[in-house]
Every structure is written in C-alpha cells, then in structure tokens.
Amino acid sequence: MDVVLEIRELVRRFDTMVAVDNVSLEVQEGSFFSILGPSGCGKTTLLRMIAGFQEPTSGVIRIRGKDMRGIPPNRRPVNLVFQNLALFPMMDVAGNIAFGLKRKRLAAAEIGRRVESILERVGLADYGAKQVGQLSGGQKQRVAIARALVLEPSILLLDEPLGALDLKLREQMKIELKKLQSEVGTTFIYITHDQSEALVMSDRVAVMNAGRLEQVGPPRALYDSPASCFVAGFVGESNQFPAQIEEQEEKQIRVRTDTGLQLQATPMQPMERPECRLFIRPESIILQPEESLSGINRFTLQVKTILFDGSNTKVLATVGESEREIMVSLPQNRQFAHIGPGDRITAGVYIDACRCYPVHA
C-alpha cells in the first residue's frame, strides 16, 4: 500500500513550550489512523499543521510525496472536521455541503448531484433544505463530515468529532464512522482522547504524550504489548502498582509491590533501577486457577464489592494486608455468580501478564 502522509521529525514550539516534539510517522492510503492522547498533548496542533493552519517550527510534512511547506489550507488536498464542527449558520445543509464544491467552480447541476449523493451516503437524504439550527447533534456531525468528504480529499482529518455527543450517540457514531470510512475508502486521521474510540475504529493508532509519539501500531498490539509505561496506563484498563525489583533474571524479575505483594513479572524495557511500575489487566487475573497450571503467580483475594455491569462485571478485591483494591474481571459464564463481598478466593496471573516498566523520576 502507498503512503499517503509522511511526517518527518516534526516540531512545533510556542514560545518556550514544545507542543509537538519530534514526531515522525507514516499513514497508509485508505486506512483509519487514530492519534490518541490526553488533553493538551499536542494532538490538535499536529492536525492543524497537517491541515496547514500552523507552520511547523521544523520538520517535513509530505502528502502523496509532495512537500506541504508554505502551501495554504485552501490548496491542500486535506479537509478538516473541526472539534466544534463549525457549520455555517447562515446556510442550509445543502449550502454548507456545496460551499467547497462552489469554490472549485463546478457546474450547478454537478454540485447538486454530488450534494445529494453525499447526503444519501451519510443517511441525511432530504435534509438539504434544513437549517443547521434544526439538526440534532448527531446530524450536525454527519453534515460536517459530509461537507469535508464531498471534496474527495486525500486525507480527512477529524478533531475529536464525537466529543460533544452523549455516550449513547457516541457509541453509535463510532460504528457508523468506521463503516463510512471503509465504504468511501478515504484515509481518515482521527484525533481522540478516548482510547475506546481509537481501539474500536482504527487500523493503526499513534499514542501521543506531551508532544511525543509513544507507540504506533494496530490496536491489538497497543493493548497486548504496550511499549511504554504511559501506553500501558493509557490504553485499556489496568491495575497499577508502584513496585521494587528484588531479583532480576534475564526474561523475568521478582518484584514486591508497595502493597507487599510478591510476584514474578516480565520486564518490558531494560530495568536500570529497582523502582518500577507493575501493570496487570483485570481480565488477565484468573479466578480459582487449576493446580496444574505453571508459570503463574498465585495469591488469595478478599472480595470487597461486585461492580455489576452486564458483560463487563468486575470484582473489587484486596490482597493480603493492604487496603488497596484491585479489579478483576468476572468470566462471562455464571461460574462465579455465587461469590459476594467478604468471600476469599484463590487467584492467579501469568508471569507474562504482569508487565513492568521503569519509572522515570
């Protein structure tokens, strides 16, 4: 597959503050690429540089091999869906969508045809004459996306477009957006601070923190083998413990958490100092493991509460003397339906599911 966007050593400074710090990445033609990071990590700044609203301090942005430096936003083959949508209130829906086409000086009949077909595509046929103010949140969303998509950009940039929607609608739009992308085949670069959005929709995800890329890869790779302490904590749910290394072998270390739990764990990065951070996913803790299993840490849980949430039900429990609770997923089958607060239950976790990262002081 071809590379549609190539970014090399991109830096953007505001006064002394570095908003985007030496970012390099490649995006494949036709893929759904997400940039995931906490608020203020520089996502919007990165996107605005791709769209042309901000010039990089240094570094190169190439779209389809063409250097974009100095090319204004109206001449770039990319379109942006704004965080707040920015629909034009003085035009109706069709007027909004036709705006970009008119700038290309297409014939009126052709514009009408394309507007209609894109409206149909986003499920808003017959909405052309509606005023923007009359639309619901989700409909506005779709108009904003249609307005950009109708121009057939090389890349569609989306800046947290679902941020303003309520949870239910967000879940629904997530699926719709993914479907839309695979139908039209346009490359999407999607910015979000919501890890579930990124994991569900994307072909590849770049995790960003404090202006830097921490890891770029398919969602499963981020989830299964986070490359850094930040990614391990940010992507997916985890039980986290500050820990000390007590014994170090090549592929395995022995750690003691601050709660006093002793475990065999896997170092994910070279460990230079004894301080580290241990991550265990709730679903990797096995309840009542078979005696025969090997390569497993065993301990006893004291159940505190059950957090019932259908298929996502969890147990809050403590280990040993400490009051600190850890989260354990309950398996789907009703095997453990009987357990309740106060019960003691044996548990185990595979050594390679106990991931350790060095902490940077």
Added chain:
Amino acid sequence: MRRETKIGLYIFLAPVLMWLLLLIVVPHIDLFIMSLRGEDDLGEAIWTLDNYHSFFSERIYWLTFARTATYALLVTLLTFLITFPVAFYITKVVHRRYSAFLTILLLMPFWVSELVRVYGWMILLRESGVINHLLLGMGLLEQPVELLYNDVSMVMGLVYTSMLFMAVPLISSLEGMDDNLIEAAHDLGASKLTIFLRIVIPYAAPGITSGAIVVFMLTLGNYLTPNLMGGKNSLWFTEQIYNQFIASFNWNQGAAFGFLLLLLSSLIIWAGLRLSRQDLGRALT
C-alpha cells in the same frame, strides 16, 4: 399565576408605553395636525394640504431633501467601510486580551459631547488651524487654505460622529462569530475574499443592518455637524425645518417638513431592507 405575570408585564411596560406616548405619539399627532393647518387669503385658519404641496412644488425644498438623503446614504456607506475593518481587527485579529481595551479606545471620543468633537475638527481644519499651520511650517503650502466649510469636511465630520453607532453593533455581532468558521471556509478551499463575502459579511449582516439604520437616521436628523462644518451651499434638510420654525415662524410648514422627513426616511429604510433582503426583526435582536 397567569394573572400575576400579566400584571408584572404591564408594570414593566408602563414606563415604556408612557415614554412612547408622551414623547413620540403625542408630538407627532400634534405635528401632523399642525402640518395640515394653514391660513386662507383672509388670514383665517383652515385645513389645507398646502404645506405638503409646497415641498414638492418648490424645487429648493425637495432638492435639499434629496441632497440630504444622498449624503446620509453616502455617510452610512463610508462609516461602514471605515468601521468594519476596525471592528474585524479588534474582534478577530488582535489577541482577546486587547479587544476590550481597543474597544474602549475606539469609543473614548464619544464620551465628550458632539459639540466639542466638532469643535475639535474645526481647530484642526480651519484656515488658521493646526493642519494649515503644519503644512505652512513644512513649506508645503505658500498660503493657508480653508479646509472647512465644504461638503467634504461635512461628510468627514458626519462619518466621525456616526462611527460609534456602527462600531458597537458590528463589534458585538463579530464577537459572537466562531473563529473556526473562518478556518473551516479556508479549509474548504475559499480564498480570503470569498471568506469575507460569503462568511463574515453574511454573519455580521444583522449588525450591519442595525448599525446602518441607526447611522442613516441620525445623520439625516443631524443638525449640528452640517451646520458647523458644512459650507454655505451645504444645506441640510434639518436646517430647512429649523428655518421654517425659527426664522420664518411658519410652524405649519416646519411641521409638514418634519413629518415628511420621518415618512421619507422610513421609506428609504424599508427599500434598503427589501433590497438587501434583511429583516428588521432579526437586525434588532
């Protein structure tokens, strides 16, 4: 409950209605009656349309009105052209931190009375004024020239006087505009000019309309500035009214002129709204 809200409404409306009645409706009824009165050949008071007739039959009267209306339109246009970039700069270009400060700076001259402001212009422009002094001093002029008392100086004075009434609605309508609209249009391929014509102006249209109406009406009804800064030939319609009331003691004629001013200016505004497809209700909200 409903009765109470109704009473509340009346209590709030009462002063407004009183004000409208006493200061607007009653004088206009009086003016209207007066404008329809006249004297017959024997000096008896009679009902007549003569006062209106003379407006249309005497060239000087309706020409003065046409001139005044044309200049008022010109002043409105110039005020808009000068104020809009300023308002745009204050609201969209400079950092938010300075917007309020710049707005105050813009409005500062309007804290002094119109008379003082006009006098300020006169000090600058008159034959022995500051500008002449400077030009003579730099050797650019041999003889002092009179910069005052012509149509140009009058229009300048009127534009200056009107700026406040254009700036406030423009600034408030542009302030409400999301900056992302401009960027979105740019992103969708629009040039700076297109953004201006298709996005910024339509967005500010209600503000432009209300500013233009106020400026037009105030300019049309202005007396001080045309009188002090205009020349002998720059006759303003308000001066005609003044002359009828004060110089000729022909109150009936003056009343007819006053009424015609109201009627014709309303007509012009109505036509303007129709032409620009603007809605008075929307402009005033």
